[in-house]
Amino acid sequence: xxxxxxxxxxxxxxxxxxxxxxxxxxxxxxxxxxxxxxxxxxxxxxxxxxxxxxxxxxxxxxxxxxxxxxxxxxxxxxxxxxxxxxxxxxxxxxxxxxxxxxxxxxxxxx
Amino acid sequence: xxxxxxxxxxxxxxxxxxxxxxxxxxxxxxxxxxxxxxxxxxxxxxxxxxxxxxxxxxxxxxxxxxxxxxxxxxxxxxxxxxxxxxxxxxxxxxxxxxxxxxxxxxxxxxx
Numbered sequence: 001x002x003x004x005x006x007x008x009x010x011x012x013x014x015x016x017x018x019x020x021x022x023x024x025x026x027x028x029x030x031x032x033x034x035x036x037x038x039x040x041x042x043x044x045x046x047x048x049x050x051x052x053x054x055x056x057x058x059x060x061x062x063x064x065x066x067x068x069x070x071x072x073x074x075x076x077x078x079x080x081x082x083x084x085x086x087x088x089x090x091x092x093x094x095x096x097x098x099x100x101x102x103x104x105x106x107x108x109x110x
Numbered sequence: 111x112x113x114x115x116x117x118x119x120x121x122x123x124x125x126x127x128x129x130x131x132x133x134x135x136x137x138x139x140x141x142x143x144x145x146x147x148x149x150x151x152x153x154x155x156x157x158x159x160x161x162x163x164x165x166x167x168x169x170x171x172x173x174x175x176x177x178x179x180x181x182x183x184x185x186x187x188x189x190x191x192x193x194x195x196x197x198x199x200x201x202x203x204x205x206x207x208x209x210x211x212x213x214x215x216x217x218x219x220x221x
Contacts (some may be wrong), residue, residue, distance in 0.1 A: 009150070032207065042114075042212030043153070050201050088152065091207060097168070100145075100152040 004101035025090035116213035133201030
């Protein structure tokens, strides 16, 4: 079983601040996904990264896949209350199924 | 398209009772899966299916059965509910490119 560790587990910040969430593993993944989940709903896919060193941007969100494809980060610039939610990373190792991290609960206070 | 639908949204069971959680998708995806979500443990795979008539076990299959008679439907059965099965259950339907679409979840409490 490939393990994905997310940090921090909880994050509470003020509107306008920047933040970074990390997703780390000792395993190599062929691709890695980030999801956001709001209370009472299922996770929604934000992005998939597949190439080591790849950077993808989604408005104020920047996703990076590590060069060795063992880790990833999510950076949010100028966070807004609408960014509040549970952020989950999920990795696919070659020939294996999707493995999820424990999640980072982000709260952005107005 | 309705996407992935799950019923019921909430359920309370007594220990030993059985029930079926329903999941349906209208996107013609071959791959479907069931997860449970518990605080601090992320999403854990219970069972999955790569197509009609084919199912396999995930990370935490004990106490659960599945079947896949059609592409659209993938029900999850709890044979004899236990308090340890109190959780939020999510069904997901996956594209060929590994993009997962999740249902809204079923919140199950076993007393």
